[in-house]
Amino acid sequence: MFTDNPGLRFFPGAKFFLQVPEDSPWFGKDIELRELRWYNGMPVGFFAEVPDRTAAESIVRAILWIDEQAVAAGSEENAWYDHELVGLDVVQPVEGGGTEKLGTVAEVQHFPAQDLLSVNTPGGTVLVPFVEAIVPSIDIEAGVVTVTPPTGLFGDGAIEDGTQNPGAGA
DSSP, X not given: OOOSOHHHHOOTTOEEEEEOOTTSTTTTOEEEEEEEEEETTEEEEEETTOOSHHHHHTTTTOEEEOOHHHHHHTOOTTOOOHHHHTTOEEEEEOTTSOEEEXXXXXXXXXXXXXXXXXXXXXXXXXXEEOSTTTOOEEETTTTEEEOOOOTTTTTTSXXXXXXXXXXXXX
16 A cells, blocks of 8 residues: 555545456456455455455456546645655755755655665665655655755764664665
C-alpha cells in the first residue's frame, strides 16, 4: 500500500483499475471495494467482483490503480509520488543561513517500517529515512528536499560510538 491515508483511498464503493498480464481473466477489468479490514497490521480488501477464495487467488499480485480525478479530489498533505521526488536536490541548512547541496534523490525505497530516500552523493549512495525529523520539508516547485541528517549520515560513515553507518558511503 503506497499511501499514508488508506481511508482516503480504500472506502466502500472505491473503484480500482487492475494491472494484470494480458492473458489474465482480469485483464481490462476494474473492481469495486466492499470493505477493507486489517489483520495483524496488514490490509485485506474485499471486492464486489471477487466472491470467493478461488477468485481471490486468481487475482493475486494484481496492482490496483485509482484514476487521476480521484487522486486530485482527495490529495493528501505531505504526500508525494516517487517520480516527483527523483531528481530533486537534497540540501541541508548551514550555520549563518543558506543551504549546502548533499546530493540528488535517485529513488524512493518502500519498506514496512518506513520509506527511504536513496540519495546519490559524491561519496556514494546514502539511504535517508524518509521521516519528518530528518526530511522536514520538500519543495517540488523549487526542486529541493531539505534534510536535517543525524551526525555521520552524510559524513565519513563513522557514528560517534565508532560503528559504521550502513547508510553512508557506497
